[in-house]
Amino acid sequence: MLKVEDLHAYYGKSHVLRGVNLHVKPGEAVGLLGRNGVGKTTTMKAIMRLMPSASGHVTFDGAPLDGVDPFRVAPLGLGIVPQGRRLFPKLTVYENLCLGLAKDPPAEGLSDIFARFPRLKERLTQLAGTLSGGEQQQLAIARCLVMNPKMILFDEPTEGIMPKLVAQIRRQIREINKTGISVLLVEQNIKTAIEICDRIYIMEKGEICFEGPAEALKNDQNIVHRYLGVALR
DSSP states (O other): OEEEEEEEEEETTEEEEEEEEEEEOTTOEEEEEOSTTSSHHHHHHHHTTSSOOSEEEEEETTEEOTTOOGGGTGGGTEEEEOTTOOOOTTSBHHHHHTTTOSSOOOHHHHHHHHHHOHHHHHTTTSBGGGSOHHHHHHHHHHHHHTTOOSEEEEESTTTTOOHHHHHHHHHHHHHHHHTTOEEEEEOSOHHHHHHHOSEEEEEETTEEEEEEEHHHHHHOHHHHHHHHOOOOO
16 A cells, blocks of 8 residues: 655755655555654655655655655545644534535535534534644544545644544544555554554654564553654553
């Protein structure tokens, strides 16, 4: 589904991605973990063509993304729920939902989204900036789902969410994945990553330094402590 090969990227003279290699199979959920500043979000941006890569290749669903204009990526079936949600606070919930569409979405498409996120249906005419953090994250996910993606990149989806709502966001991502939509998840909450993902990559200084099943992190505390500097509880 997604294949990243020897990806290099720079911010000015700073070499941020140093030969990143990863892949996500159809229907698979894969986590990308690492400490702050190691290149996780940069990897997401490079995949989505939101920043140029210096070298390497990205292939999605059999088609190369190298050189593709950013606005052409989503129509290919690759969506992103970005870090910080990136909503338009002075537009309504409905207006945010329809931003990426050429015309209003079909009623049946919205009915599936409202079945998953009933709170959004109650707030269609409400300004996005007045929603709670959890509701804003639901809207960011719904805005991506309305494009009918084959795969979604989630960048820190539980960031800034009240702890009691983290389990809800986790469950929603898991349910989305169960419908057959592939997932690449960047997440600081290791418990969330382990519960959602089949496999885990860990980044360190712009490189992949670990790849293995999610259960490996649960069963080997040394991996978590060595690469992430934390302890699982």
